[in-house]
Amino acid sequence: MTDDRERWNEKYSTDEEFDLPDDSIPELGRRVDALPTGRALDVATGTGRNARFLASEGYDVDAVDVSDEALDRAARAARDDGVDERVTWIRSDVADFEFEASAYDVITVSYFAALDLLPDIKEALAPDGVLIYEHHLRSSDPIDIGPSNDRYRFRANDLLRACLDLTILEYRERIRLDEAGRTQAVTTLVGRNSTGGRQSYPRAAE
Template sequence: MGSEEYGEEFWEERYRSRTTVWSGRPNPQLVAEAGELPPGAALDIGAGEGADSCWLAGRGWRVTALDLSETALRRGAEHAERAGVGERIEWVRADVRTWDPGDRRFDLISAQFLHLRNTELRELVGRLTGWVTPGGTLLLVHHDARDLETTMGRPNLPERFSSAEEVASWLPAGWTVEVAEARPREATDPDGNAVTIHDAVVRARR
């Protein structure tokens, strides 16, 4: 499956086909890793229906929420209005692989579970590091390769799975890697069975 199949058309159809795709709760690794950070400007890549962006905005962050799907962004904006944080979030429909933030820089960039090949992710990491303010944080979370051995139904595409240590090695000189680990959590597979999966978590400070 090529990356173009995880493009705008794929995501728009996925969101349109269901009333709600995600739980409405922020990603647990974002909560764990950003909960103690002082608020500033944040970029939420792959914002989806806005749970992470709303959580950040509720903690005082000014958020740029980036996603390919117009439907997802509309739901995110509605979620933000209900939560009373709409004025703190800018919703941007764009592909992060080609998006240019211009002169904007961010105190936190969060990218949770991007559907990219490792080669694309490595290139993106190189770009993202230039968008972080001095002293700022880059948080990257994706599915660990050991999930392929579970019943979670991950696509059998090893080129889209990398270890946290590998991703951390892509950071340029001058960055401090604060976390690089496979973190277990409990989930439910498509058949309703409990299963332990692993999130590859990288948190680094410029």
């Protein structure tokens, strides 16, 4: 864990090209009005963009990351946003974090490869809790944003297959442009911790 912490601390403090967006991932903002309320967990929170957004929407948020530098930046931003009292910042390698069973109404994971941890992450969902997961995809097309090594990207349908024990509310794989026109290969999954052949489905904003 120490090596990972040092590596990420250095990246956040010295890599000028490593500039994370300030806004939450688009799917979270698009769906927030249809999500269950209560407690939220942001896995590998980085500078806290999802955690701060959830806190601004009234959630009590646990936000986990290995990097002290990232969490310090996230906490400062939360204070600036006036939501710091709603967020608990937890310094931990996600692999060492003790996920509380059935504890969270919403869990977000963005751009962190955690397929091996998904059983624990899903176990932490409360009944009818919702997981929103977005990550880089491998692609044969030229891509501007994301890891240069495919080891850190998901293959087609990797995320979908890992979450088939949830009710899949949405799953997409696509090339997306950011505000600067740069290309990014992205997969997004929204899954609910519910079972049964007949269910109700929230209507998300288009």
